[in-house]
Amino acid sequence: MNWAAEQAAALNELADAFGAVAEWRPSSGAIPYVVPVLFDAASQEFTIDAPGAFDLGFDADNYLITIPADAFPGLRSSVEDGNVEEIHIEIDGVPRGCFCARKVRAVGDGGLHQVLLSEA
Numbered sequence: 001m002n003w004a005a006e007q008a009a010a011l012n013e014l015a016d017a018f019g020a021v022a023e024w025r026p027s028s029g030a031i032p033y034v035v036p037v038l039f040d041a042a043s044q045e046f047t048i049d050a051p052g053a054f055d056l057g058f059d060a061d062n063y064l065i066t067i068p069a070d071a072f073p074g075l076r077s078s079v080e081d082g083n084v085e086e087i088h089i090e091i092d093g094v095p096r097g098c099f100c101a102r103k104v105r106a107v108g109d110g111g112l113h114q115v116l117l118s119e120a
Helices: 003-018 075-080
Strands: 020-024 033-036 038-040 044-050 053-058 063-068 086-091 094-107 112-119
Touching (some): 020 038, 020 063, 075 112
Antiparallel strands (some): 020 033, 020 086, 038 063, 044 053, 063 112, 094 112
């Protein structure tokens, strides 16, 4: 198993343990995708401007999911094209809400993606 596959397997194990599931219903009308995710609500965002300096931002409407890169094929390009893509989150079988994907970015070697969300 390569490093990216190990990352994806570890992510799935963590997501299963924490009970978060995301369902993406593509705006194109394609079949929905349902995958375990790591879900972070009201995320903090750190940015590093220079060695030893950082900026801490907090946005109460900033949500984040981490998924294997192949979990939602086409999501990144659809969001980049300006389409509204809704993702439904459940935690331990209880609906948490409907969110709109704002940005999709690769993490590390690209084996994982982080999806920045806002409440729909």
